Amino acid sequence: xxxxxxxxxxxxxxxxxxxxxELFHSSLHEExxxxxxxxxxxxxxxxxxxxxxxxxxxxxLEAIDEVFETLQxxxxxxxxxxxxxxxxxxxxxxIIFRVPxxxxxxxxxxxRGFRVQMSSALGPYKGGLRFHETVNLSIIKFLAFExxxxxxxxxLMIGGGKGGSDFNPKGKSDxxxxxxxxxxxxxxxxxxxxxxxxxxxxINVGSREIGYLFGQYKRLANNFSGxxxxxxxxxxxxxxxxxxxxxxCVYFADNFVKYKNATLEGKKCLxxxxxxxxxxxxxxxxxxxxxxxxxxxxxxxIVEPNGFTxxxxxxxxxxxxxxxxxxxxxxxFSKTAEFxxxxxxxxxxxxYAFPSATQGEITAYDAKxxxxxxxxxxxxxxxxxxxxGAIEMFKKVGLMFGPAKAANAxxxxxxxxxxxxxxxRQQWTRDVVDAKLEVIMKEIFQTSLNxxxxxxxxxxxxxxxxxxGFLKVADAMVQQGTV
Numbered sequence: 001x002x003x004x005x006x007x008x009x010x011x012x013x014x015x016x017x018x019x020x021x022e023l024f025h026s027s028l029h030e031e032x033x034x035x036x037x038x039x040x041x042x043x044x045x046x047x048x049x050x051x052x053x054x055x056x057x058x059x060x061l062e063a064i065d066e067v068f069e070t071l072q073x074x075x076x077x078x079x080x081x082x083x084x085x086x087x088x089x090x091x092x093x094x095i096i097f098r099v100p101x102x103x104x105x106x107x108x109x110x111x112r113g114f115r116v117q118m119s120s121a122l123g124p125y126k127g128g129l130r131f132h133e134t135v136n137l138s139i140i141k142f143l144a145f146e147x148x149x150x151x152x153x154x155x156l157m158i159g160g161g162k163g164g165s166d167f168n169p170k171g172k173s174d175x176x177x178x179x180x181x182x183x184x185x186x187x188x189x190x191x192x193x194x195x196x197x198x199x200x201x202x203i204n205v206g207s208r209e210i211g212y213l214f215g216q217y218k219r220l221a222n223n224f225s226g227x228x229x230x231x232x233x234x235x236x237x238x239x240x241x242x243x244x245x246x247x248x249c250v251y252f253a254d255n256f257v258k259y260k261n262a263t264l265e266g267k268k269c270l271x272x273x274x275x276x277x278x279x280x281x282x283x284x285x286x287x288x289x290x291x292x293x294x295x296x297x298x299x300x301x302i303v304e305p306n307g308f309t310x311x312x313x314x315x316x317x318x319x320x321x322x323x324x325x326x327x328x329x330x331x332x333f334s335k336t337a338e339f340x341x342x343x344x345x346x347x348x349x350x351x352y353a354f355p356s357a358t359q360g361e362i363t364a365y366d367a368k369x370x371x372x373x374x375x376x377x378x379x380x381x382x383x384x385x386x387x388x389g390a391i392e393m394f395k396k397v398g399l400m401f402g403p404a405k406a407a408n409a410x411x412x413x414x415x416x417x418x419x420x421x422x423x424x425r426q427q428w429t430r431d432v433v434d435a436k437l438e439v440i441m442k443e444i445f446q447t448s449l450n451x452x453x454x455x456x457x458x459x460x461x462x463x464x465x466x467x468x469g470f471l472k473v474a475d476a477m478v479q480q481g482t483v
Contacts, residue, residue, distance in 0.1 A: 057138035115163035125161030128202030149469030181212035226422025238418035246280025248410015273357030294345035356381035364389030
């Protein structure tokens with residue numbers, strides 16, 4: 001359990017939350033308002049209630065605790081935000097539904113669909129859909145909670161939500177994916193709308209899936225509106241949207257390393273994953289004259305000691321996006337590359353790391369390897385790829401750490417710009433969108449840094465991002481009343 005330090009009568013008073021466990025356990029279901037509690041006790045009580053209410057949702061509690069720890073200076077300085085945090089941590093709406101579909105052999109298949117509409121305090125719900133066999137309510141809630149704070153940081157007026165299914169499109173035919181997407185949208189469409197909830201893509205939801213989902217929505221709702229982002233350029237999509245998360249992560253990293261009087265140019269960079277985020281992270285690193293030397297997939301890791309070239313990256317894009325092959329096949333293109341089965345990139349010596357695959361991919365053990373091998377900064381392109389133990393090690397040695405809700409906010413930022421273009425029935429040029437993305441990522445870094453300094457946590461960008469994102473949402477919640 002965490003420990004809180006609070007200033008009282010000019011003495012530092014330390015409160016261990018464990019000491020209050022028995023006091024709070026008896027009234028977890030319904031608070032006894034007759035009990036007067038100190039601020040540290042209120043904080044501890046609120047955390048206990050959240051853990052009790054969500055006790056079987058490990059991923060969600062991990063996300064809650066990560067933010068909770070960094071917000072304690074806010075709670076101690078402004079106790080009114082304690083109850084706003086608890087309200088924010090309870091989704092406005094959780095939708096779980098059956099998704100029946102028929103495979104190519106005529107067999108009935110059943111999957112489960114989810115949409116968690118977390119907060120609309122700043123605008124309509126906005127967040128991706130993930131199709132993967134590991135998807136469950138806990139994961140979707142964790143992603144939705146992160147999305148609220150991330151969207152808040154973008155400066156755009158959008159709320160936060162997330163959704164998906166335990167369906168995996170890998171190995172399925174186009175017909176099977178279409179039938180699944182149509183069934184999924186047949187239930188979900190009633191909860192969507194351009195001013196209500198606007199989903200996007202996430203893991204395993206690319207242009208093919210977005211097309212099928214949008215087509216079914218249009219068919220059912222009988223209107224053509226910007227209710228899904230990540231659309232094809234020819235019917236309402238935005239230029240730079242496929243590149244946005246990877247590009248944005250590198251823009252964020254560039255701002256961070258410049259703040260530390262360093263540069264990306266000439267520096268070796270570890271990139272995990274080989275999907276959309278990883279591909280465009282590598283592409284933008286090449287624009288900054290950095291040297292990306294790794295990519296990976298679930299089968300293992302490829303190391304290109306001299307750095308990927310644009311030709312090599314083009315080969316990987318074709319391999320993963322068109323042929324849907326394994327990263328090991330890159331060795332057919334490059335004679336200098338080496339493939340390491342069942343390995344992650346984190347034990348390769350380098351300057352910076354860009355985890356761009358999935359959550360939890362950097363453990364405390366991996367963090368130790370990164371530090372030992374000279375990595376000076378970790379910038380998260382994936383959602384929550386570093387475990388709490390890894391983050392603790394990064395902070396202990398003073399490593400630059402760009403948390404996902406700040407560093408990978410470029411994707412949702414350009415989704416917001418796509419919404420603006422749809423509303424205007426316009427399509428901006430590539431240069432216009434890219435310039436707006438670069439400005440947004442610079443503002444996210446500066447806002448996070450300013451919040452960290454205001455609450456006396458030095459230049460802890462993780463804490464600063466959490467504080468800045470939360471305060472904007474919490475103030476809106478206070479002003480809109482208890483709803």
